[in-house]
Amino acid sequence: MxxxxxxxxxxxxxxxxxxxxxxxxxxxxxxxxxxxxxxxxxxxxxxxxxxxxxxxxxxxxxxxxxxxxxxxxxxxxxxxxxxxxxxxxxxxxxxxxxxxxxxxxxxxxxxxxxxxxxxxxxxRVLRLEEFGVTGADARNIFYLRNLHDATKLVEAMQSCSGGKAVVIGGGYIGMECAAALVSNGVHVTMVFPESHCIARLFTPQIATFYEDYYTRRGVVFVKGTVMSTFESDIDGKVAAVVLKDGTRLPADLVVVGVGIxxxxxxxxxxxxxxxxxxxxxxxxxxxxxxxxxxxxxxxxxxxxxxxxxxxxxxxxxxxxxxxxxxxxxHPERAKDYDYLPYFYSRVFSLSWQFFGDNSGECLLFGDLKSEKFGAYWVDRGRLVGAFLEGGSKSEYAALAVVARKRPMVEDVQLLAGQGIKFALALCEATSSDSLVSTMAATDDERGAMAAVASDLLQHSGFKVGAGIVVAVAVSWVAYWYGRKKWRK
Structure with missing residues (x-):
């Protein structure tokens, strides 16, 4: 059949x-x-x-x-x-x-x-059984990969308000599940072997901001170690997580996010x-x-x-x-896949987005205390990655433009000083909508925009391609010509 x-x-x-x-x-x-x-x-x-x-x-x-x-x-x-x-x-x-x-x-x-x-x-999720952990099949150990997993975890959280949870893993799933547990009234301890959370992407400074925020919400971090075994009660449920150094963490439920x-x-x-x-x-x-x-x-x-x-x-x-x-x-018209790496997360009232690659030197900008800050990564003189916490839709769009264009950088301190303004200026200079926005602006606004473009193209310390300069010039010529026609 x-x-x-x-x-x-x-x-x-x-x-x-x-x-x-x-x-x-x-x-x-x-x-x-x-x-x-x-x-x-x-x-x-x-x-x-x-x-x-x-x-x-x-x-x-x-x-x-x-x-x-x-x-x-x-x-x-x-x-x-x-x-x-x-x-x-x-x-x-x-x-x-x-x-x-x-x-x-x-x-x-x-x-x-x-x-x-x-x-x-x-x-598929990596399960603790694959690492030879005894008692890893207990019914109060949860993973999150599909709708079935999520439904089981919701039921567990609803019956565990005021209880204690141990989250094993400090990546995306671990951080997002920890936020959900706290929001459901569960006390959370996070355990992971790295020195800071989301180590594959975050620098220690960026991670510190999120760890401090979680700590203020009651989350306890136990870093640089791994779990060794579980202690079980008479019903076969996990009662505590025992770490490699012998530390015992009481647990009413365990959430595991150690990779896929x-x-x-x-x-x-x-x-x-x-x-x-x-x-x-x-x-x-x-x-x-x-x-x-x-x-x-x-x-x-x-x-x-x-x-x-x-x-x-x-x-x-x-x-x-x-x-x-x-x-x-349509194989005759399909081009090669040209993907810009993009990652994001939303937890509590926080929201960040990242574009590009996190190789090379990381330059922080903004104020970490204000919950709006960002970072650029510069590798071999070229801007290759961009990150922003608490940004607007237009600011995130600007970061995507910067990460894709990967401009050369001559002065990294100047880049850090400009921060998100650099991305917005470059986005404005290269946007197909720049002509429309320019025509709609007042004389004073146009003057300010011209100053930003001039600073970007001549004094910012960045080697912007000739094509961008031409695009900006064409926009201004088109504006002047259109305004002249409208006045007739």
Missing amino acids: GRSFRFVILGGGVSAGYAALEFVRLGIPAGDLCIITDEAVAPYERPALSKGFLLPEGAVRLPAFHTCVGVGAERLTARWYKEHGIELLLNTQVVSVDLKRQTLLTSAKETIAYLTLIVATGA RPNTTLLEGQLTMEKGGIKVNGKMRTSNSTVYAVGDVAAFPLKMYGDVRRLEHVDHARKSAAHAVESIM
Whole structure:
């Protein structure tokens, strides 16, 4: 027994939803696409689990965060897939993939054939059992990766108000879960081996700001160590977490966020692997011409840095999926994937965004005490990364422009002194909307804008490309000509 489709998406996470929307936008006929997922619901925005689902008040629930609401697009409920003739196989586990025969076999012994396969299997959480931790299967130990995990954690928090939780791991999930626990009235201790939180991105100075903020909310940090074992009660539940140095931390529940691993098992030995994932080219195509890989599982060429990376973030999951579909449907016009790394987080009243790369020297700007500050990273004389806490929509957009353009830097102290003003000025100079905003301004405002542009292009210590200078000049000439016409 089996069925066949022109396109099959293996996996039902964020990437699957965005790929489906792109297929529909490009006019895929009904009956051509099948999505296979072991989850019980249609694809949803996974970040909502830690940023909204766990909140004690105003918590989000499905169908509110089905894809693709993360970018303000349509909300793809199960009904949407049916209306567009897309086969959505829920609660379906694929046990094997045969790339030579172009088939997938489900646990129900059904064979699904395809012409083109998109691998969107995402990643799985690393569990403590894999590290040989005794008692790691206790029912009051929680992970957060999918809707089922989030639902269990919510139930545990609601029954544990005033109790104690230990969060193991100081990355994104650990920090966001700790914030949710505190918001639910749970006392939190965080344990991680690094010297500071989110060590893969934050510098010690940046991390100190967030750790101090959490400390004021009652979170206790135990850094530079790892857990050794659990103490259990007579019911088999964790009663305490014992650290490597013998420290005992009482716990009513434990949340673990120690990393994830790409789900590549079904494809190993059949596709070329790299960086722990499936190697793809700039079109997201794998070593097999009929197979594409997207999201967490794809090791792709990061064009702007000239290397291969595997990124675990929702923004890449969305964009790589759409890019793969365009490459499949219109290979003649699809360009190579040119992705700008982007990460963000929202906890308590805080919100930060990061663009680019965090290599080289980090230059802080702003006031950490005011809860609005940022940083630039300069590597070999070039600005390669930008971070901002508490920014506005336009300020974050400006950071993205700076991180993509990567201007040369001659005076790092001047850059730190200019801070976000530098990004805003460069964004204004390169924006396609700069002419419109200039024409709408008063004479005094135009004079101020001209001064900013002049300072940027001549005195800031940055080597801005000739193209930017030309763009600014053209804008001013167009303004002058248009104003002259309007006065006639």
